[in-house]
Amino acid sequence: MLLNALLLALREIRRNLLRSFLTVLGIVIGVAAVITMVTLGNGATRMVSDQISSLGSNLLMVRPGQRLGPGREAAGAPNFKIADAEAIQAQVSGLQAVAPVVGRSVTLVAGNNNWSSTVSGTTNAYFATGNWKLAAGRTFTDDDERTGKAVCVIGNTVRKQLFGNQNPLGGEVRIKTFSCEVIGLLASKGQGAMGMDQDDTVLMPLRTVQRRLSGNLDISMIMLSVKDSVRASQVIEQVNRLLRERRKLAETDDDNFNVMDTKQIAETLSGTIRTMTGLLGAVAAVSLLVGGIGIMNIMLVSVTERTREIGIRLAIGALEQEVLSQFLIESVVLSGFGGIIGVVLALIACIGLSSLMNLPFEFNLTINLVAFAFSAAIGVIFGFVPARRAARLDPIEALRHE
DSSP: OHHHHHHHHHHHHHHTHHHHHHHHHHHHHHHHHHHHHHHHHHHHHHHHHHHHHHHOTTEEEEEESSSSSTTSGGGOOOOBOHHHHHHHHHHOSSEEEEEEEEEEEEEEEETTEEEEEEEEEEOTHHHHHTTOOEEEEOOOOHHHHHHTOSEEEEOHHHHHHHHTTSOOTTOEEEETTEEEEEEEEEOOOOBOGGGOBTTSOEEEEHHHHIIIIIOSOOBSEEEEEEOTTSOHHHHHHHHHHHHHHHTTOOTTSOOSEEEEEHHHHHHHHHHHHHHHHHHHHHHHHHHHHHHHHHHHHHHHHHHHHTHHHHHHHHHTTOOHHHHHHHHHHHHHHHHHHHHHHHHHHHHHHHHHHHHHTTOOOOOOHHHHHHHHHHHHHHHHHHHHHHHHHHHTOOHHHHHHOO
16 A cells, blocks of 8 residues: 555655745755754864864964963963973973974075065974974974074975975075075975964074074963863863962062963863854754755645546545545655755755865765755645645545536
């Protein structure tokens, strides 16, 4: 009986292909929109997490000032000294590496090429805190750091802009009034958080930058790498206590520094993206409701058109349950086809948009199955009323219908 009802449903759908297609269009759009929104949202969440993670392993950034962004240094908070970084390394437990950093924006010149970039003065610990690997060359030696030698390690973007496809090792880059020898090339990381190009950087020994560029012994940031077995909150508490003591802050004074936990930022951003994805998915799901109403409408029309046919079936002995099943199955088939087409279109759209937006493609089997199951459920829910109306027709009145 079920197979017979299915064949009748398929025959009726084939009889009015254009009308059937327009009927399921709402389901197709709804399913495709929900899957696309959720898939792209998952890709964006993963991209943000990967970008934040690429900054460093369990990374904490300690900066002067109460807040980040413009105006932070203008707030009058004093910069750090090398002694602050040494005190943190000696007195704070659970740290894997501590890297003092001082940065300056400069114009780099090599041959006939020039490029504006950022020079960061730091120590070898910076490579550990920032998860930096070398593609070629070497890092700083103890002698380089101690004497402030004019050597540098450059990022891949700087290499492309200044040296093209040539090997930069052993070459010289002029920075203001002095030249530094390129001793290493960083492995490419690509785009980082907030659209920042992580490969657009030059690393030099801390003393070199302090003596030749900044002209003082200040440090603008201290990067801390926390051990995997240690909670970041414990380290932050120790750092806050130590720096308040070293900066001679009273109990009533606010901190004139801040400790930024990149993992916490990644979780916050990911949570925000997931919330937005959920809202967009809910809005897209409204299309499914609209599609269900369309199915109900067209099935009611179909019942009216086929009243005489239904009367004949009932008159020759068909049960109400059989008529109910026929129209209910027809409704489910329509919504099911719409769900299948929607899933296929969503996969094509997700692959194309992920490539266009440079997002990782995150295939989620669960959301695809849920969207398809929901489309089928729409057929059952909105097809029940027309099916029940058909099943309850009076055979005599149906036969009289013109």
